[in-house]
Amino acid sequence: MNTNCFVAYTTVDSKTKATNLARQLVESGGIACASIVGPIESVYFWQGQLEQTPEWMLMMKCSEKQVEKLKAVIVELHEYDLPELIVLPIVDGHLPYLNWIASTQGSAS
Numbered sequence: 873m874n875t876n877c878f879v880a881y882t883t884v885d886s887k888t889k890a891t892n893l894a895r896q897l898v899e900s901g902g903i904a905c906a907s908i909v910g911p912i913e914s915v916y917f918w919q920g921q922l923e924q925t926p927e928w929m930l931m932m933k934c935s936e937k938q939v940e941k942l943k944a945v946i947v948e949l950h951e952y953d954l955p956e957l958i959v960l961p962i963v964d965g966h967l968p969y970l971n972w973i974a975s976t977q978g979s980a981s
Contacts, residue, residue, distance in 0.1 A: 876936040877962040877973045882946055882955060883914060883927040890928040893949060902941045903934040904976040933962075935974045 880903075884890050887910060894906035910928030917923070934942055939959055946957050962970065 873964050875962045875965065875970050877965070877970050878934050878936065878939055878959050879962055880932045880934060880939075880942055880957060880959040881929060882932070882950065882957050883912070883929050884951070885925065885927055887911075887928050889951070890930055893946075894930055894932070896949060897932065897942065897945055900941070900945060901976075902938055902945045903932040904973040905933050907931045933973050 882893075884893060887908065890908045890910065894903075894908060897903045897906060908928055908930055911926040912929055913924060914927045915922070915924045932942065942959070943957060946955055
């Protein structure tokens with residue numbers, strides 16, 4: 873099944889920032905919706921130091937035609953020097969939900 877739908881992930885350092893980013897992305901038509909998960913713990917090396925920080929993850933759903941816009945908005949609005957953004961194809965799912973994702977894209981400008 874070729875759904876032409878994607879799920880994308882990014883993280884931010886507060887629930888308020890996650891909510892604001894999600895709202896901006898939905899209002900701009902960059903994504904159909906976002907689920908906010910957190911707090912989560914992220915462990916990583918940054919500038920030679922081992923870091924462990926609380927973060928909130930946005931799980932965003934979008935159609936293929938919106939992926940580039942999503943990437944541009946994340947790079948523009950994200951406060952991290954190197955924002956995490958991972959985009960994965962949705963290979964299958966509940967067809968009415970996938971159709972809804974596709975139908976909401978571009979509904980706000």
